[in-house]
Amino acid sequence: MEKYSRNPTIDTMLNHASCRKFTDEKVSDEDIAAIFRAAQSASTSCFLQVTSIIRITEQALKEKIAVLAGNQKHVAQAPELWIFCADYHRNQVEFPESDLGWNEQFLVGIQDAGIMAQNAFAALESLGLGGCYIGGIRNGIQEIDRLLALPKNVFPVFGLAFGHPAEHAGLKPRMPAAVTFMENSYREPDPEVMKRYNELMRKYYESRSSNAKNVDWTENMIGYMKKERRTYMKDYVQGKGWDLK
């Protein structure tokens, strides 16, 4: 582990890399409890607490989700798979007259799932564990929704697969602050900065130990940006109670 200057929390974050290979060792109950408590300690919008975590412990279910998430073997192999849900159902049970379906509420559910999950992620890495977000669960969101028996007003935003790491991937260079960290107003991306970042990323992609490829950041990103993305999401979300009005 590379050492930086400040403290163990920031060191853990700066050394973050997704982990997709795990040993067979189970994650201890003590670690599970600590990671969950860290997750739920994060802020939630207006203290609405509109998130839930579903921990997948049945191996057969985990394997079904792995297939639905685009056949990601590490999802089935990970000792832990947690599904982070936006959940307005609990609030609606407490207050059946809740006025739901607003775009704003959709935003809050997703935002708070992200905030909660990243506490879990940094906490598990601080314990020497490794993991990976699984946005791929949205590939099969209707089926996963059914498998998890999610009621109306609950939907799975993403998964987090984790366990004891059997690989340590190298750090992936982030886009420089010059184009992502602005002051007082939006700053157009500097083409020179982007060009140098692309050169750096081509070297990174060419030389990494697994899935090496001759692309730069832009070329890699284009694959995701040129094609329509999960086109059923609007229908799915509306079916779950978010008209996005």
Next chain:
Amino acid sequence: MEKYSRNPTIDTMLNHASCRKFTDEKVSDEDIAAIFRAAQSASTSCFLQVTSIIRITEQALKEKIAVLAGNQKHVAQAPELWIFCADYHRNQVEFPESDLGWNEQFLVGIQDAGIMAQNAFAALESLGLGGCYIGGIRNGIQEIDRLLALPKNVFPVFGLAFGHPAEHAGLKPRMPAAVTFMENSYREPDPEVMKRYNELMRKYYESRSSNAKNVDWTENMIGYMKKERRTYMKDYVQGKGWDLK
């Protein structure tokens, strides 16, 4: 600071409470750099990096945002105010043929803003700083958008105000795992658990040092759930390029 058993990272998270009063001391450049690096080290969906941070350093601008965010004085008083944006503009500049406007992309921008911001938040708390998310920036989102000169395909999701703490709020009890942490499928909230949590929360709200009130969690939450929420969000988001198709 309450001490728990595991490590400094998890201790920091378990001791999280929003802070809304700050000393006049500036946050050092070294801390700013460490917090930003921690933020950008978090995972991003498909490595698209569709987030940007706008740091507000002009006091007059900070004060305008504080008013637009529902007259939150601590926003103007905080030495640091960072606005976390979902940003597909940079990718679109790199690849003008990007197929944008999908509900899925809206979700990813929000989720990744939350993930990135929570690393920043835990990092700043690990440095002894305190802060508070400012979802209230969406109260005046159109005006704040204009003040920050945000192009199409960029919108401000929330702010993070922080600095050296001049208060240490007590910990706010979270809803128990019995209703938020499930196994393999959705579990209906147990009314008995909710009742006990409400009793606990009434005691918490009654006894806290500032803004004490005689409500329980459900009663407090109802205020947010019974009324339409930021009804202009759909029009705003669509105007920024997200048809949410």
